[in-house]
Amino acid sequence: MRITSLLKIRLLAPLALALAVLAGPDSGRADPVVVELFTSQGCSSCPPADQLLRKLAKRDDVIPLALHVDYWDYIGWKDTFGQRKFTARQKGYARAAGKRMVYTPQMVIDGKDHVEGTRPGKLLHLIRRHKAEADSDIDLSVRRTGDRIRIDAKAAKRYEVPLWVQVVRVKPEATVEIRRGENAGKKITYSNIVTDWRRLDPWDTRAPLAIEAEAGGDEDVVVIIQRPEFGPILAAAKASE
Secondary structure (H helix, E strand, C coil), X not given: CHHHHHHHHHXXXXXXXXXXXXXXXXXXXXXXXXXXXXXXCCCCCCHHHHHHHHHHCCCCCEEEEEEECCCCHHHCCCCCCCCHHHHHHHHHHHHHCCCCCCCCCEEEECCCEEEECCCHHXXXXXXXXXXXXXXXXXXXXXXXXXXEEEEEEEECCCCCCCXXXXXXXXXXXXXXXXXXXXXXXXEEEEEEXXXXXXXXXXXXXXXXXXXXXXXXXXXXXEEEEECCCCXXXXXXXXXXX
């Protein structure tokens, strides 16, 4: 019994350390790192990844986003946040990476690096690596006034292709009691739940971007500028009042 207990401590210690570090910011570039978690209420492997995202939600230097997919709904529980468009986004990343399959839980960091959502050490390493990169050559600001947001962006160079400008609506937190499926009987609290992902007109970067968009309701708003066809995320900002 003593040996078993020691083994458990040794196995849990790295996870506990990673969770603690994930909750604190790293020094580095000013732009936040975007972490997209593809998850599902019907996936038994997802709750630890959902917990990791809750830790990330406490950081100011990371924009964590939970995108609930719908391809696990068939096993008995329909994800209350799941949307087909989020499944399509994950498949888009898979195509861009030359992968034929998708899975949960998966995290995509800044649109570039993919990692299993249950590997906090690897996730921490990738966040630190992205934080160590130079600041983006796109200066982005998003201001919210009532039911509208104002998006302003400048590019230090002209890109050879128009960039995707995306408006993301985010529910800060919700607790769900799951009654069927692999997680039946569990009550799970989710953070930074994406409820909508909308692409605006592309920006060709020849001139500064200055546009307005609708943003009614109480949910948070994030704007993401990304290379087309699920390329790297170049800039991201949460709307300020």
